Amino acid sequence: MNISMWRKALQIIPRISKEEWDELDLVSRWLIATRAAVLVTTFMSASFAGIFAYRAGEFQLWRWLLVTIGLYLAHGTNNFLNDYIDFIRGVDVDNYYRAQYGPQPLLHGLMTKKELLTYAAVTGAAAAACGIALGFMRGELTWLLMGSGVFFVLFYTWPLKYIALGEFAVLAVWGPLMVGGGYYVITGLPWDWNIVLASLPHAFGVTAMLFGKHIDKLQQDKEYKIYTLPVVLGETLARWSMTALLILSYLMVFYLILIRFFTPVMLLVLVGLPTLFQIWPILSNPKPDEKPEEFPDVWPNYFVAAAFHHTRRFGGWFILAVIADTVVKVIWPAFWG
Numbered sequence: 001m002n003i004s005m006w007r008k009a010l011q012i013i014p015r016i017s018k019e020e021w022d023e024l025d026l027v028s029r030w031l032i033a034t035r036a037a038v039l040v041t042t043f044m045s046a047s048f049a050g051i052f053a054y055r056a057g058e059f060q061l062w063r064w065l066l067v068t069i070g071l072y073l074a075h076g077t078n079n080f081l082n083d084y085i086d087f088i089r090g091v092d093v094d095n096y097y098r099a100q101y102g103p104q105p106l107l108h109g110l111m112t113k114k115e116l117l118t119y120a121a122v123t124g125a126a127a128a129a130c131g132i133a134l135g136f137m138r139g140e141l142t143w144l145l146m147g148s149g150v151f152f153v154l155f156y157t158w159p160l161k162y163i164a165l166g167e168f169a170v171l172a173v174w175g176p177l178m179v180g181g182g183y184y185v186i187t188g189l190p191w192d193w194n195i196v197l198a199s200l201p202h203a204f205g206v207t208a209m210l211f212g213k214h215i216d217k218l219q220q221d222k223e224y225k226i227y228t229l230p231v232v233l234g235e236t237l238a239r240w241s242m243t244a245l246l247i248l249s250y251l252m253v254f255y256l257i258l259i260r261f262f263t264p265v266m267l268l269v270l271v272g273l274p275t276l277f278q279i280w281p282i283l284s285n286p287k288p289d290e291k292p293e294e295f296p297d298v299w300p301n302y303f304v305a306a307a308f309h310h311t312r313r314f315g316g317w318f319i320l321a322v323i324a325d326t327v328v329k330v331i332w333p334a335f336w337g
Helices: 003-011 018-022 026-033 040-055 061-088 097-101 113-138 141-155 166-187 193-216 218-223 229-233 235-258 264-283 303-331
Strands: none
Touching: 003 026, 026 061, 026 113, 040 061, 040 166, 040 193, 040 303, 061 113, 061 141, 061 166, 113 141, 113 166, 141 166, 166 193, 166 229, 193 218, 193 229, 193 235, 193 303, 218 229, 229 235, 235 264, 235 303, 264 303
8 A cells, every 4th residue: 555656646646657657556557557546537527526416415435425525436447448549549559648647558568459359347346337227216317328438438438539530529428427327316396507507617627628739739649640629729729728728617606696596605606716827838839859948747737737736726616616615605504595
């Protein structure tokens, strides 16, 4: 058991040698291979679903735990399959972007194909078990939501990512599917489009991260005929699209306050604005050819690193604001009607 490595793998995607890998425990290997640092975005989506369920007075702990564990493991399964598919299609070779910013289990010899598929199968089966249990508990739309999740897990890497649909898939999954669907399954209440709208500030940030990643490897993807949305749009328009998504996170909060879904307590998210201003010089200029001086040691992650930095900061304040908003709604409902 290596607690320090668990903590490190949850914060960054650590570079690691085969010798170091062989000394790790099973949990550390799973966290590194699934790129657990980005799985926090999924945990946050599940948390929002739970908070909104509590605000509605219909929070069910066991359903929330099943939703959270199922979504978390489904995301991990997708990352395993992402690495497997890109490897067998010959993408993650010749110093491709994915192989530079962190360990690619197959390319770097950390796992055999059989081992990786075993990890993926066990992780996926555990995620499916959570979904099936929820299906029997809740029924109805739950089965459709689960089927949609399975579709995105299996087909995000190919073909969706290859035909400029990956970004749209992430927006749909991290917002309406995880938060809106999670709320529906936890509460047993009818589908609520206001919850879907409330999921978008977080989903915009996650989608902006994907935009950043795909801009960072735009030239390589173009060479491999991987037509992500940034490849289709071009670098400049993709950069401004990513920036627009980050700004939309704030604008959607304002809109939800105006329609009285949120209280003005949600203005706490404005604490994230200094981070947006901090990364603005990165967003507004092309990626340099070499790592800038003083830039964190995450190169070649550049735009995605900036978006990740903002999304974690905004997301932290967003979840605190939603908790505070819920306190106002539940404890002092007369305050905001």
